[in-house]
Amino acid sequence: MVGGRTEGRIFTPPPLPRSNFGSPRSSSPSNQTGLSSSLGGDIGEADADRLADALGDLPLAVEQAAIWRVHSGMSAAQYLTLLRQHLAEMPDDEPGEYGMMRSVASAWSVPLHHLRTEFPAALQLLQACAYFGPQPIPQSYFTAVGVPVPAELAQAMADPQELDRIVQQISDYGLAKVDHRRKTLQLHRLVLAVLKNQLSPEEKVDMRHAAHVLLAHANPADPGAPRSWPRYAELLPHVIMSEAMRCSKDDRVCVLLIHVVMYLLSCGDYQGAADLAQQIVAEWRDRFGETHADTLEMTRLRGRALYRLGRYDESYQLNRRIYKVVRDTFGEGNMLFLRTANSLRMSLRSRGSFVEELQMQQNIFERSCHVLGRGHPNTLEYANNLAGCLRLNGQFFKARQLDEDTWRRKKNVLGEDHPDTFLTLNALAMDMRECGEHIQACRIQEDNLAKQRAVVGDEHPRTIGAMRNLAVARRKAGLYEAAADLSQACVRMYRRRHGARHLDTFTAQMCLSADLRQLGRLPESRKLGELSHRLFVERYGEKHPYTLVAAINLAVTLRLLGMVEVARSRDEQTLTVLRDTFDSDHPFCLVAATNLASDFAALGALHTAYEMDEDTLERSTRTLGGRHPSTLSVALNLAIDLAQLNRHEEATALHARTVTDLENVLGVGHPATMYAISWTRANSDTDTMQF
Structure with missing residues (x-):
């Protein structure tokens, strides 16, 4: 079933009451008294009984008869005569779910016939509504100009006072439920069927098309903006019920349908978007x-x-x-x-084609700059995507520069509170984190997440993605408990939304596994890490970069649990594949090499660990900079290697410089700084860097 969302929360049109129109009233004495009251209050039980019998004892028909009698002042006898005339004019074999209920249709025919002669614009409005759904219809839909409707309705639509008057007539006759506060009218499913059945084949074609054009005029034409989502949520059931997808007379209707699917994507109803598309x-x-x-x-x-x-x-x-x-x-x-x-x-x-993806996105971005201009919203989207490709290919500083420029442009073009602007700031915080600015990245993402929640809601997919990004930032900033709490929330929300086997779910589980490792909860970390890695393998295969990231993070936990040879074997295989996929200076490779050196150190292969750390330190300094936390982690490990090789003077000097840099970059109280002071080897983890 196609649903929608309002303010980031799932919107599904509620089932409407059927007024029990298919269940005749009981003939008990108490019900007969109630029936007299329902039919107007001034009607005797005998007349009430005859009238109810003519209406098939159906509550919806009885209710309509009562409203008409009260409004018109018509006696029961007059109404019964008029009702029998309309019944005689109706076929006995009316098809469809509602066709059997001729008495209900005839009850409605009485006020509809009156509208045809006295208020034709009101009848025409109802006939147009017949092709909408049974959900509330905003009165604003009938303020459009240039809609192919009959002249009387077109004239009323051009005059707000006249439109209010005919809507009031419809309400007075009980033909629709009118909500004056929300300025909507709502028709029962049975009423919609009755209205359609009274139209000629030509009128049906014309009124259906009129409904399509009315809906097209109501298109906010901004499906990506949260302020438009409530209006699309109102449009959605009517677009479906009117069969707007069958319209081939007006290009604006096609645009509406494209925008409705874009709205479903924007607000996170991916299944609804896929089904409708x-x-x-x-x-x-x-x-x-x-x-x-x-x-x-x-x-x-x-x-x-x-x-x-x-x-x-x-x-x-x-x-x-x-x-x-x-x-x-x-x-x-x-x-x-x-x-x-x-x-x-x-x-x-x-x-897993990250290099090819980067080349393709670079071409898309450059073409868009040429065709649309650098400040066009589409170009800004492509710039955002290009930064993501740069990031995954290890070019963090280029990604940061591009994201910062794109974020400033999006604030000017789309506004600071637009979901796409939040997305780019989320990306920028991720860039800063990967560039080594852990503390500042965490602060920016905390603020960004709070603002995003206020605009699109807690359950929106982008909000959950921003939460996961913040969880990683908290872990890098040394806030392990807070990181784990947020990761656990992400896992719960993703499982509820996607199930256990979706990428988002097992990526969040991998993130939680790393948090638990930092908290010393190693058995739990291993369990989640192995589960996540297995799901990455099943979905992507052994050699996809995401799978390799999961393998890197899991191997750290295995080593800390004493499974050093298993960790070494996994890290060695992972590093080989990563170097075949990227180059040896890619940050994924640097992290894997850092951990592999620690595996060798734990196995007593001190010279091998030293040689690896020395090479990795040179590469990390060149790629990330000398004061990047990852570079400082390698420097710390190299100092420990030197000490274990009895090169104490070199070890002490390198250790002192490294601790000073960590204190300046991460702070004195950061766990990484405190571990460094105590000459404890550093472990490295990484992330898939997705939203």
Whole structure:
């Protein structure tokens, strides 16, 4: 079922009461007294009984009859005569769920017939509403101009006072539930069916199309902005019930459908987006053709939803196919090609092709700068993605520079409280963390998460991703208990949202495993680490960079539990694959090499540990800088190697410099600083660096 979200919380239209229209009233004496009251209060029991019998004892019909009699002042006898006339005009074999309830339809025909002669605009408004859903319909939908509706309704829509008047008439006759505070009207499912059944085939076509255009006019045209999400949540059930996907007369309706699916993606309803996009693609492929731009764009959105659901192979195959179609049909110098290329680029990450992904995203960004300009929102999105590619390829400082520029531009273009602006600040905090600014990164992300929660809600996928990022930042800042608390919350929320086998879930579990290791809870850390690593292997294979990150982190725990040879073997294999995938200066390689040297030291291979640490220190200094915490960790370990090799003077000098730098970079009270003071080897972990 397609749902939606409001303020980051799942929105599912509630089931509406059926008014028990299918259950006749009881014939008990107490109910007969109540029936007399329901039918107007001035009606005798005999007349009430005849009237109820004519209405099939159905509550919805009885309620409508009472409202009409009170409003019109019509006697029971007059109403019964009029009711029988309408019944006689109706076919006996009306099809459908509601067709059997001729008495209900006839009860409604009485006020509808009156509207046709006295207030045609009111009837026409109801006929247009017949193609909406049974959820509340904002009255503002009927303020559009240029909508193909009958002249009387068009005139009323152009005059706010007249529109209010006909809505009041509808309310007075009990034909719709009108909420004056929210300015909405709502029709029962049965009423919708009755209204449709009274239209001619030509009128049905015209009114359905009018409903589609009315909905298109109500499109906020900003599906990524949280302020628009409540309006899309209102539109969603009506878009579905009106079968807007079948409209081929107005391009604005296609735009609306694209925006509705984008809204579902933006607010985190990935399953709803995938389901609705699939239905629309099937319809549009038949109506417009597979190479039509709208069909391709909707297919792209479906691929994006599949990716977010963790259906990576399906997403990749879909994105690769439409990429070729768009390129061959429209060329490469257009927005559709750039969006499609960006979706395919996203799929490359799930396949572990980080280097190829970076090259492709660099090309997308440069093309977008040329086609759209550097400040266009799409270009800013591509810049954000390019920074992510740089980060995964170990180019942290370039990523930080690009993210900082993009964040400033997004604040000006989109606003400081836009979800995409939060996303870039989240990325910038991650860059700062990976560049070694652990304390500042943690502070920035704490503030960013609080603001993001206030705008999109606690349960939004991006909020949970920002929480996980903060958990890593807290761990790097030495706040181990706070990190573990946040990681545990992420695991719970991801399991509830995605289940146990989604990437987000087992990535959060890997993060929690590292937190528990820092807290000394090694058996728990191992259990979660092994579970996470196994799930990475099952999803991505042994050689995917994400799997290798999980292997690095797990090996530290295994060594600390005394399984040193197992840890050494795992680290050695991991480092070999990482060096084949990237180069030896990639930070993933540096972390793996740091831990492998510690494995050798624990096994008593002191010269091997020393040689590895010496090489890693030189590489880390060149790649990350001499005062980066990872570089200082290697320097500490090298000092310990020197001491164990009886080179005490060199060891003491290096140790003193390293401790001073750690005190300046992380602070005197940081656990890493205190471990360094006590000549305890440093362990390194890393992260998949995703949102």
